[in-house]
Amino acid sequence: MSESRQTLQFAAIKAGDTLPEREFKPDNVQSMLYNAALWNGHRIHFDEAYAKEVEGYPGLVVAGPLLGDWLNQCVEEWLGEDGRLMSIEYSNRIASYTGDTLYSGGEVVACREADGEVDIDVFIKNEAGEVITPGRAVAKLNA
Amino acid sequence: MTELLSKELLSTIGRKAPPKRELVTRRDIRKYAVATGNRQRKYLDGDQAPPMFHVPLFWDVVELSELTPDGVSIDKLLPKFPLEKAMAGGLVIEYHKDIFPGDWLTAERTLTDIYLKQGRSGPLIFYEVVMDIRNDDGELVIREKTTRILR
Numbered sequence: 001m002s003e004s005r006q007t008l009q010f011a012a013i014k015a016g017d018t019l020p021e022r023e024f025k026p027d028n029v030q031s032m033l034y035n036a037a038l039w040n041g042h043r044i045h046f047d048e049a050y051a052k053e054v055e056g057y058p059g060l061v062v063a064g065p066l067l068g069d070w071l072n073q074c075v076e077e078w079l080g081e082d083g084r085l086m087s088i089e090y091s092n093r094i095a096s097y098t099g100d101t102l103y104s105g106g107e108v109v110a111c112r113e114a115d116g117e118v119d120i121d122v123f124i125k126n127e128a129g130e131v132i133t134p135g136r137a138v139a140k141l142n143a
Numbered sequence: 144m145t146e147l148l149s150k151e152l153l154s155t156i157g158r159k160a161p162p163k164r165e166l167v168t169r170r171d172i173r174k175y176a177v178a179t180g181n182r183q184r185k186y187l188d189g190d191q192a193p194p195m196f197h198v199p200l201f202w203d204v205v206e207l208s209e210l211t212p213d214g215v216s217i218d219k220l221l222p223k224f225p226l227e228k229a230m231a232g233g234l235v236i237e238y239h240k241d242i243f244p245g246d247w248l249t250a251e252r253t254l255t256d257i258y259l260k261q262g263r264s265g266p267l268i269f270y271e272v273v274m275d276i277r278n279d280d281g282e283l284v285i286r287e288k289t290t291r292i293l294r
Contacts, residue, residue, distance in 0.1 A: 041214035091233030
């Protein structure tokens with residue numbers, strides 16, 4: 001990302017370190033491009049009348065795996081080229097809607113010296129501060 | 144309570160969907176990277192596939208007549224469950240190898256488990272589907288386990 005970022009080294013990482021937060025404002029255009037890239041025809045993501053009148057949602061639903069992708073990006077932007085995302089798990093708990101403002105972020109929860117890996121709790125929050133998509137990632141720092 | 148999981152239902156554990164083999168292209172990577180708001184150059188340029196690129200690569204492509212009225216394709220791997228209201232599930236993705244344009248990848252999905260738990264307001268059925276994605280050398284590239292909950 002930025003040219004001036006410092007190399008991330010395992011020895012300098014400790015539990016409690018936070019990952020940079022990022023703001024997202026999913027809109028109709030991004031939603032259309034994302035669901036088209038997937039070939040996802042689920043109407044709750046692009047047919048507002050259907051989402052509201054038939055399914056009873058307050059608006060167009062942001063696709064769950066898009067929120068999952070943002071968790072991956074949160075870890076990868078923090079790692080840069082200094083490590084590798086090994087695994088991630090997440091769960092979509094609370095729905096969010098086109099037009100919402102959402103935030104990604106994370107916190108290191110464990111460092112395992114034996115294998116140079118760190119465990120990171122990651123999240124997507126909504127404007128009310130609720131964690132709508134919690135997750136856990138494992139990253140391995142370059143030796 | 145246990146009768147929710149009939150022998151017939153449990154016998155579907157281990158069922159596999161037909162494997163799907165797909166080609167990774169630079170253009171598809173770029174479209175996905177743009178659509179997800181990715182900010183890393185190697186992905187925006189399509190030099191490498193970002194994490195979760197397997198999601199668009201292996202999303203079901205079915206004919207219009209096979210979509211339900213709400214625009215969803217029916218997952219033929221799944222049996223008919225006695226509970227049908229889907230709740231939030233989760234997934235675990237292991238990234239074993241990086242993915243680049245030109246790679247041919249094959250995904251095989253297996254229904255690996257069906258089990259029951261008692262929720263606060265009644266029984267819940269959990270099921271798990273594992274998708275293994277391998278390259279043409281047979282090496283595991285991604286393993287994704289999805290858990291879904293029905294009430």
